[in-house]
Amino acid sequence: MSDPVLTDAAPPARAPWMKVNPPVFFVSSGLILAFVLFSAVFPGQAERLFASVQATIILDFGWFYILSVAGFLVFVLFLMISRYGDVKLGPDDSEAEYSYLSWFAMLFSAGMGIGLLFFGVAEPIQHYALPPVGEGRTIAAAREALPLTFFHWGLHAWAIYIVVGLALAYFAFRRGLPLTIRSALFPLIGNRIYGPIGHAIDIFAVLGTMFGVATSLGFGVLQVNAGFNYLFGLPTGPLVQILLIVAITGLATLSAAAGLDAGIKRLSELNIVLAVTLLLFVLFAGSTIFLLQAYVQNIGAYLGSVVQRTFRMYAYEPNPWLGNWTLFYWGWWISWSPFVGMFIARISRGRTIREFVAGVLLVPVLFTFLWMTVFGNTAIALDLSGAAPIARTVATDLPVALFETLQQLPFSSIASGLATLLVITFFVTSADSGALVIDMITNGAAEDPPVWQRIFWAVCAGLVAAVLLLAGGLQALQTAAIASALPFAVVLVIICYGLLRALQTETAGSSIDLSLAAEAPPAARTGLSWQQRLDSITHYHEKEEISQFLKGTGRPAVDAFAAQVGQNSLVPSVEQDEDQLELTIPHGDHGTFRYTVRARSFRAPSFAFAESRKTHGAERRHYRAMAHSSEGDQPHDVTGFTGDQLINDLLNRYARFRHARRLT
Numbered sequence: 001m002s003d004p005v006l007t008d009a010a011p012p013a014r015a016p017w018m019k020v021n022p023p024v025f026f027v028s029s030g031l032i033l034a035f036v037l038f039s040a041v042f043p044g045q046a047e048r049l050f051a052s053v054q055a056t057i058i059l060d061f062g063w064f065y066i067l068s069v070a071g072f073l074v075f076v077l078f079l080m081i082s083r084y085g086d087v088k089l090g091p092d093d094s095e096a097e098y099s100y101l102s103w104f105a106m107l108f109s110a111g112m113g114i115g116l117l118f119f120g121v122a123e124p125i126q127h128y129a130l131p132p133v134g135e136g137r138t139i140a141a142a143r144e145a146l147p148l149t150f151f152h153w154g155l156h157a158w159a160i161y162i163v164v165g166l167a168l169a170y171f172a173f174r175r176g177l178p179l180t181i182r183s184a185l186f187p188l189i190g191n192r193i194y195g196p197i198g199h200a201i202d203i204f205a206v207l208g209t210m211f212g213v214a215t216s217l218g219f220g221v222l223q224v225n226a227g228f229n230y231l232f233g234l235p236t237g238p239l240v241q242i243l244l245i246v247a248i249t250g251l252a253t254l255s256a257a258a259g260l261d262a263g264i265k266r267l268s269e270l271n272i273v274l275a276v277t278l279l280l281f282v283l284f285a286g287s288t289i290f291l292l293q294a295y296v297q298n299i300g301a302y303l304g305s306v307v308q309r310t311f312r313m314y315a316y317e318p319n320p321w322l323g324n325w326t327l328f329y330w331g332w333w334i335s336w337s338p339f340v341g342m343f344i345a346r347i348s349r350g351r352t353i354r355e356f357v358a359g360v361l362l363v364p365v366l367f368t369f370l371w372m373t374v375f376g377n378t379a380i381a382l383d384l385s386g387a388a389p390i391a392r393t394v395a396t397d398l399p400v401a402l403f404e405t406l407q408q409l410p411f412s413s414i415a416s417g418l419a420t421l422l423v424i425t426f427f428v429t430s431a432d433s434g435a436l437v438i439d440m441i442t443n444g445a446a447e448d449p450p451v452w453q454r455i456f457w458a459v460c461a462g463l464v465a466a467v468l469l470l471a472g473g474l475q476a477l478q479t480a481a482i483a484s485a486l487p488f489a490v491v492l493v494i495i496c497y498g499l500l501r502a503l504q505t506e507t508a509g510s511s512i513d514l515s516l517a518a519e520a521p522p523a524a525r526t527g528l529s530w531q532q533r534l535d536s537i538t539h540y541h542e543k544e545e546i547s548q549f550l551k552g553t554g555r556p557a558v559d560a561f562a563a564q565v566g567q568n569s570l571v572p573s574v575e576q577d578e579d580q581l582e583l584t585i586p587h588g589d590h591g592t593f594r595y596t597v598r599a600r601s602f603r604a605p606s607f608a609f610a611e612s613r614k615t616h617g618a619e620r621r622h623y624r625a626m627a628h629s630s631e632g633d634q635p636h637d638v639t640g641f642t643g644d645q646l647i648n649d650l651l652n653r654y655a656r657f658r659h660a661r662r663l664t
């Protein structure tokens with residue numbers, strides 16, 4: 001099998017009104033629309049099908065979810081403490097693009113979502129009223145309710161996100177591959193990531209993200225409906241909920257059309273302010289000392305039981321609690337992983353793997369634990385004291401529980417209005433951001449994709465959420481999350497293996513590079529004189545300059561090298577376009593050597609996690625000529641090299657190729 005090469009596939013010519021990767025876009029949208037039509041035309045059959053699918057997955061594949069998620073947590077902890085923890089998500093000389101304070105603030109925002117509003121009261125109360133084992137509504141049940149909630153929202157959830165985010169950041173920033181899920185499979189299948197296998201991976205990611213976002217939107221509209229009922233007397237029911245989905249999805253499309261800086265970025269900042277305000281209000285309006293004590297004790301109880309709960313399957317005492325809670329959450333987090341993974345990847349360039357894993361595991365988790373403690377323990381204390389029948393409310397009308405809890409605090413109407421507004425803003429940013437991520441996956445890294453494509457996916461998310469509510473309510477939402485995550489869970493296992501393979505290759509490659517460098521004179525090691533290096537550091541190149549470098553310096557040098565190699569019974573080939581120059585030298589059963597130089601642009605990052613190029617069209621970009629070979633080395637800067645220096649760099653890479661295959 002030929003050796004892989006870290007190159008981007010040249011996208012085919014596309015009409016200006018539509019820029020998509022056709023197999024991924026049309027297959028994904030076709031499957032989603034087929035699901036919507038089936039569920040809308042045959043709601044009764046769809047509801048029965050959802051129930052059957054959920055039961056089958058829980059019975060036959062529950063063990064796979066439990067084992068996979070446990071493996072993801074062990075894997076990321078291993079990377080953090082191993083020698084791979086020192087590897088940077090970018091070139092070795094890269095620096096973090098954000099300070100710790102800014103980075104932690106954005107990780108904090110990533111940990112927020114509709115789910116915290118919906119489940120902040122509902123889940124702890126349900127574990128308190130109906131625990132998996134033992135009697136409910138007791139002190140013992142209250143003591144265990146929050147550690148159970150922490151288990152579902154804690155380290156395991158963020159380990160799933162880390163797998164995706166770390167793979168995206170590593171292969172995009174350190175290896176120069178596109179920021180897509182398929183890139184993580186490059187060490188295993190090489191350039192075939194641009195073929196049917198890569199398309200299938202992206203399709204799974206689209207379906208998982210769509211159903212994960214739709215599940216959140218479904219929970220969100222139930223909460224909004226309950227809030228409007230409490231504040232304004234608006235009736236609750238499917239018709240009202242569908243109208244709310246239409247209205248709020250309309251706001252999401254306006255946000256998409258407004259662009260990131262005027263839309264999602266400002267809404268994301270508003271979300272943080274509103275969420276922290278609501279959290280602090282409940283903390284200080286309630287039993288502050290009790291809540292802080294409970295926070296510390298809950299964390300200790302969670303850590304003391306995390307291993308046992310990780311692997312508990314209730315194999316000897318079958319319990320529907322596992323499917324209704326743990327497996328639902330594992331499926332939901334897996335469905336959300338492309339979305340959140342993209343966020344944390346985009347803000348983490350320049351961090352080491354150790355910093356990345358430690359920061360992403362600790363910061364959002366500790367905040368989420370504080371949120372759940374403040375809202376959950378407040379509700380449980382009210383129910384235990386008899387001040388409000390929160391447990392009974394959860395059993396009859398789950399979304400109302402949050403507002404009944406807030407009603408027992410001062411300024412309850414203001415707090416309830418704030419909570420409802422927060423759910424709406426989360427709804428809009430979830431729909432808009434999810435649509436943006438799906439558009440990035442389906443447009444094939446297109447330049448300036450048209451806005452209508454993101455609007456199309458935002459509308460699809462609203463449609464799927466509406467249909468799921470009509471076809472089975474909460475059970476349908478849970479089934480969508482669990483079922484859509486199953487194929488992507490398999491992809492995540494493969495991603496872990498591919499990432500580990502890439503890290504092992506990099507380590508091996510680095511040691512070979514060092515040995516070759518030790519035999520080479522200083523000029524060969526540095527490639528440039530000090531004057532050239534200084535000019536390269538201080539000069540910002542336009543794209544035309546790099547294109548001219550590829551044509552005027554790169555092509556003659558590579559042609560000369562190929563001509564010399566061709567005298568040794570080998571058949572090299574050279575291909576070039578405006579942005580890339582590639583040399584290929586087949587070696588039969590020993591594989592193929594490739595050396596690629598391509599133009600790569602650099603720009604300053606923004607707060608928004610996944611921005612289109614159009615958003616930053618007015619910003620200054622600078623370009624570099626980045627070279628890499630099929631030997632797994634990270635892209636390195638060859639801007640300003642002379643022809644001889646470029647040949648020398650190529651020769652070092654080719655020598656390593658032949659050495660590794662015992663050809664010398």
